Structure formats: C-alpha cells, structure tokens
Amino acid sequence: MQASRARLFKEYKEVQREKTADPDIQLACDDSNIFKWTALIKGPSETPYEGGVFQLAFAVPEQYPLQPPQVRFLTKIFHPNVHFKTGEICLDILKNAWSPAWTLQSVCRAIIALMAHPEPDSPLNCDSGNLLRSGDIRGFQSMAKMYTRLAAMPKKG
C-alpha cells in the first residue's frame, strides 16, 4: 500500500513535469484518490480513430506496480480488442506480460499503438474482429469511423 502510493506519487510528479512531452496523452489523477486516474488519448492518425479523443479510466490496485492497473475505455470505441459494452481492453501488458517497468503513461502509449494495430485474432469485440478477419477492411473502417464520430468527437453546433 505504502509502496504503491509512493510509486504513484512519483508518476504523478513525472506527469506534471512532462506535461507537454507527449501531446497525444493527457493523464490526470483523481483529486482525492491517487489510485484513480483518467486519461484522454488522441486517436492515432491514418486510422479510423483519427480526430477522436478517447477517455480511459485507470483503477490502480494496492499491489501496484507488481500488479497491473485496470484500464477501460470510457468512450465508446469499435475495435477488435476492446469490449464494446464495458470498454475492457485485451492487451498482454495489462495481463500476464505486465511488469513494473511500465508506467501509466507508457500504458497509454501501448493502448494508442493497439488502436493503430488491432489484433483481430484475440477479439473482445467479435463483430469488429470478424470484419477484419474476413478481410472486410472497408467495412471495419467505416464502422470504427462512425463510432469515432458519434462518441469521440465534440458535437458540432
């Protein structure tokens, strides 16, 4: 508990210091609870998520950093490795490939990389995975783009 708090505080200071280092990620800690964080990440360019801003919720366990944080998309996203209803993410570093060498910030980077490079063979969203696996890139992209417009872009007028 003490160790996780100390580590998170270091990450918090690092985030404050490097605020402008990565313009695609805005990571913020809950005002009253250092175990709760949220992040805003920009959809990577040349993907159907381009132009969208996606919100992530982090729940950090007491055994952090020996145990990975739990991360979910709060913004609806159509992606093979993200559960359409719960926002749960299928990413190895959030499960058995986790190590304390990762940080909340680098997890965000890994999630952005996952958005650009979906793994349709381990789908949490089967509809999305099936489109990609059957080679219907256009179908996948238009669905993903539609949800990006609907859920991840500020409403116009």
Add this chain to the structure above:
Amino acid sequence: MQNKDGPQADGELEAATSNPTPDFDDWAKFGDDDIMQQQTAIRAEEAEKAPFVGDKEPLSSLAAEYQSGSPILLEKIKVLGEKYAAIRRTRGDGNCFFRSFMFSYLEHILESQDRAEVDRAKSNVEQCRKTLQSLGYADFTFEDFFALFLEQLESVLQGNGTSISQEELLLRSRDQSISDYVVMFFRFVTSGEIRKRSEFFEPFIMGLTNATVEQFCKSSVEPMGEESDHVHITALSDALGVPIRVVYLDRSSCDSAGVSVNHHDFIPAVGGLPNASGSTETVSPFITLLYRPGHYDILYSK
C-alpha cells in the same frame, strides 16, 4: 477458430438458471478480469501449500518424493547425497530461480559476514543502475526495487543497527512485500544485462524462443512469474558478478555403468567484473541450486 462467444453464452445460461432476472451487464463483465481474479485465487491456494522459501530439509526428503518413482532418479539422489546434505525448497511460481538465488545469496552473506563481497556486489548494483538508465528506463520505475535489495544486503551484515537474524531473513523471504520486490530487482538487473550485451545473448535467445532480445526481455524476463532459463542465469550471474552452480536432476543417463549427476557452473564473465583481479583460478560458487525440469531449489553442501 476461437472467439469469446462460447464462454459468454455458457455464462448466460448459468446466470439464467440461478437468477430469474439475469442482468445482461453482470455477465457481460465476465472476462479477463475474472480470469485474473481466478489466477490470483489459485496462487493464494498454492501459497498455502508452500511458502516462497521453505525450511531446510535433509536430502532424504528428496528421496522420499521419488520413493516409487524412477530408479535413475533415486540412484542420482544417492550420488547427490555424497556431496550435499540438505535442500531448501522454493515455491513453484515461476520465480523460483530468482527466489532461490535471493535467499541463498543473502544467507551466504549472513553466515560469512563477508563485507568485501557486499562492497563488491554494491558496486555491481550501481553499474546495473547505470545500465538501466542508459537503456532509457525511468529511474522511478526501478529505484524502489534497488533500494529494497540494498537494504536487505546491508541488514544481513551484523554490527549495524539494522542487522537481522537467520529467522528474520527467512521471515522476510516469505513476506511478499519484500520477497517479490527483491525478485523484481533481479529481473530488472537481468533484463538490463541482456539488453546491454544483446549481441552476445541474441543467438541464445533466438534458440529459445523466436523473439528479438527486446521482446524476450519484455515478455520473459521483466514480468513476474516468467520462468528462468540459462539465459537469465548467465545474465544475472554476470551482472552481479556472482558465480552460481546448477546441479541437474533429471532422468538422463549414460548407458555406461553407474550414474553421475551433471552440474554446470555459471562463472561471471571477467569483462563484467570491474574488480576482477585478473586471475583465472577456479572460482567455486557458493550458491548451489538444484534444477529439476521446470523448477529450482537450494542445495546445501556437506
């Protein structure tokens, strides 16, 4: 072809029979988190069966394990008995090599009170710190693990305010908040060494998996619970400058009369030893581990 429809459909069926008004969202959450929880539960169950580091047991307890097993193994254990007196088991949680090394090394310092060895180890640890920094690791990701190991190293030396006894060392090795941190320290050190000398380790890694050095470190060295192979042992031994003997207990045998037990000594590369006195005299490892396929325990010489 596998997808997640199968298990989810089953989950729905169960929920429907046990709960007259199934809440779709409830079982929709069923997923990796639940699997992780189940894994944690399994580990907790294992934990009750065996501590991270067990008590010292006479070698006869090893023989007892194979009472009705392979005669080759029983024969080999007899041969082991000529040189070794006792065994200390570690939990088979994928960290057994690092955990065995941790206890064995600290216990050696506690018994020998070899301050020169501690000073030498400390300077190697500082070298490892620089290695990680130069590889681009942020200090805050590894410094807590380094600090905790150095604290243990200091505390097994008597004569300072924080000295600890053998019993206390055993308690700490069984305390997850200390034990896992030291294991993680070794994982950082091992990973740093492999990446620093990637051209040396690359062919071995290619032989083991199919991964690049970088991928190997990320997937098989740094995560807790990933088992160790000769690559890990070589790297850790080199990085810390500590020789390690591994005695192999398996069913292999040569047809010629009499069984023998193989061992391999991991002797730190001289280049990696800043304090090496330039001599090539036979270094005899003070750490001896018993390897049975998939697991490491600690062995004690007579």
